[in-house]
Amino acid sequence: MINKHTISAWVNDQPGVLQRISGLFGRRGFNIDSITVGNSEEPGLSRMIIVTTGDEQTVDQIEKQLSKLIDVIKVDHLSSSDMVARELCFIKVRVEPSKRPEILGVVNTFRASVIDIGPNSLIVQVVGELYKIEAMVELLKPYGILELTRTGATAMRRGD
């Protein structure tokens, strides 16, 4: 069955590591929905969170092939157990000053926030799980979305 999966890879913070990983996905035909990279709890090591779509066999191969890369220290299939995942999204919406209160209502209900207001537009920031961001985007579509940018999900296993 084809599903979304979230995988964490703890990797050496070395030039070329992102290329090794994206190259592996490209070469073996694995899908990347999103990929985020940043510092981890240990200096010299980064953590990548990769969201991918595939069946169980594909995800098994992704884990094993990632683990084979020398610069990958540890791979964890986060979505195989209890995890938290969040993504940050900015949405620039076309809006006349008169319509601002209406939009602010939507934004407040979603516990999103407005981080910039221009003469004819504003930028909404929403943080949340995938479904929340998609719902927010759907609600703002009728107003006219001028620009949208998403960070891709970061995630962590719950508990210890």
Place this chain on the structure above:
Amino acid sequence: MEMSKNNEMITGSEALLRCLEMEGVDYVFGYPGGNVLYIYDALVNTPGINHILTRHEQGAVHAADGYARSTGKAGVCIATSGPGATNLVTGIATAYMDSVPMVIITGNVPTTVIGTDAFQEADIVSITMSITKHSYLVRDVNDLPRIIHEAFYIANTGRKGPVLIDIPKDISNQKLNFSPSDHLNIRGYNPEPKPDQTEIDRLLSAIEESEKPVIIAGGGVVYSNASEELLEFVNKTNIPVTTTLLGSGGFPSAYRLWLGMLGMHGTYAANMAVQNADLIISIGSRFDDRITMKLDAFAPNAKRIAHIDIDPAEIGKNVKTDIACVGDIKAVLTHANRKAKPAHSSEWINLTQDHKSKYPLRYNDSDSQIKPQFVIEMISETTGGDALITTDVGQHQMWTAQFYQFNTPRSLITSGGLGTMGFGLPAAIGAQIGNPDRLVISINGDGGIQMCAQEMAICAIHNLPVKIVVINNQTLGMVKQWQDIVYEKRYSQVDLTGSPSFVKLADAYGIKGIRATNKEEAIRAWHEALDTSGPVLVEFVVPTEENVYPMVLSGSPLNQMVMGENAND
């Protein structure tokens, strides 16, 4: 001021060569150029390392490959930046596909101009990322000893493979306070997982319950030096064995339970055994498409498929596996042999033996013409199956796998995974250098020999007694065979008439050349070649029409074999 030998200021190049010596390297294969000049300069004062100057970087990398496959030690080659490095790409990919341990050293432009499209700059680390096990761009000369030690460790452990070290020119001339490194900073690398006894026990019970088991033995058996353990395992379990191309010699071909090679050009007995087996045990083989053929029709009667492999990622990659023994094959088989009991396989063995005797590999021999299969049989018989054989790629490669009776591991050196033409001659050079006392025979077609023919110079210069066989059918035989069978005899660009006289070509390089055009000449020429003490080229002129059979067409299941026109008697 005097400094201790283990702690002194030397250049990156000197450190590199000293590290190579400490890794036990005695031969390197290479070609100099602008950005490796410091390395080649340091080589002048390093008598412990013998450098073989090939005539093309591709020759160097294939020679290092042949050295590695035949000795089990990592092969080393050196090339300069840009075109030197890109000329290695085919050879690196060849080694990667067949899991050959190799350390490749390339020069690069100085760090100050990297990224500026400087003269002879190529980003070889990126270019080779998907065909190396790992790679390094050295940015600090002080890292060099550690990187070299790590590179050899990574190349030589686990599933072996090529590791590339790219050294910018300025780094190769900077000084470092040298001390040898035994430090390994590779946290995420667990090359040899301990065999899991539970899975081994599951395998042994599956064998005891099985009535129609078959073993597919691959290159992993050879690389893991596990041939003896495999033989013991077979003796204890009574399971017939088929070998892959790279598994040739991993199991003695004279042994009763050996069924021959399987796959696209496999034997009837081997292919039928796999398709009818109730238990498949793959040992160091990766279910490549040339052995499974139509994947969803592969081994339809197998109740269980077991896979022994050192690389966990091979488990379940192509074929769903029920029992997975991850680990070094020698270690896994040693564990298994302690408790292994026979399968209930006597009827099954009778059936496979029946197939083996009823449908042997065969061809229509001729009294006058030289049949290519006859040449291979003659080479096999006159050498008792004990020669070290390298091949190129194509029909002659398959005939060699079919008709040469390999007795021992590391006797067939051939590009299996990548199928690289031009491999046969330079690989033989590396193999002969690594095995000075063995009879090395390089079997080639008239196509592939012309891809690295320039390396005949190396045979002559170093008086390497390689027997270079050219089976000349004046055509690109394997391509023609496909055009014959799949493309309704519409021949397209396979005619190789107009090739040079191979005897004259050998002569130009200072090598004795002999040409045989009929059977009598063939026998005489081959014996003359065997009696020649130095390098010799023997050209056998064979008919253009001969094809390799059996053949399973792409997209067909393994048991649908085209047996050839001569097989129905």
